[in-house]
Amino acid sequence: MATSIGFGGVDQYIIEKAQQYNLPVNLVLGIAICESGLNPEAHNPKDVNGLPDFGLWQFQKKTFYGQGGKRIWDWKEQTNITMKMLKKDMWLHWPVCFKRMIKEINDHNSKLIGGV
Numbered sequence: 001m002a003t004s005i006g007f008g009g010v011d012q013y014i015i016e017k018a019q020q021y022n023l024p025v026n027l028v029l030g031i032a033i034c035e036s037g038l039n040p041e042a043h044n045p046k047d048v049n050g051l052p053d054f055g056l057w058q059f060q061k062k063t064f065y066g067q068g069g070k071r072i073w074d075w076k077e078q079t080n081i082t083m084k085m086l087k088k089d090m091w092l093h094w095p096v097c098f099k100r101m102i103k104e105i106n107d108h109n110s111k112l113i114g115g116v
Contacts, residue, residue, distance in 0.1 A: 010038045010056065014079055021083045027101050028086065032056060032079075034097035040075035048096070057082045063093065 036042035
């Protein structure tokens with residue numbers, strides 16, 4: 001079971017929601033850390049697509065509102081939408097961080113079983 005690492009309850013909320021949706025906690029939390037450093041006020045004025053990203057999960061407005069979002073700066077709403085998207089296997093909405101976390105997990109597991 002994952003435990004809170006701080007961040008004003010943001011991480012604990014993500015952990016609880018990932019468990020509720022039966023999603024891999026370390027992967028989900030890792031994506032949030034990669035995307036925003038668990039900062040609900042994170043803002044990237046220009047991502048790899050040249051568009052701005054907002055909040056904890058670095059949503060673009062079109063995606064957030066297209067998924068039924070109402071308040072893009074509400075990190076709990078962003079987290080709830082993210083969990084629903086991940087449950088639908090929409091992991092590649094966060095392609096860079098998803099791939100980075102998968103690599104880190106695979107590298108870690110390889111070391112555990114005696115790989116290089």
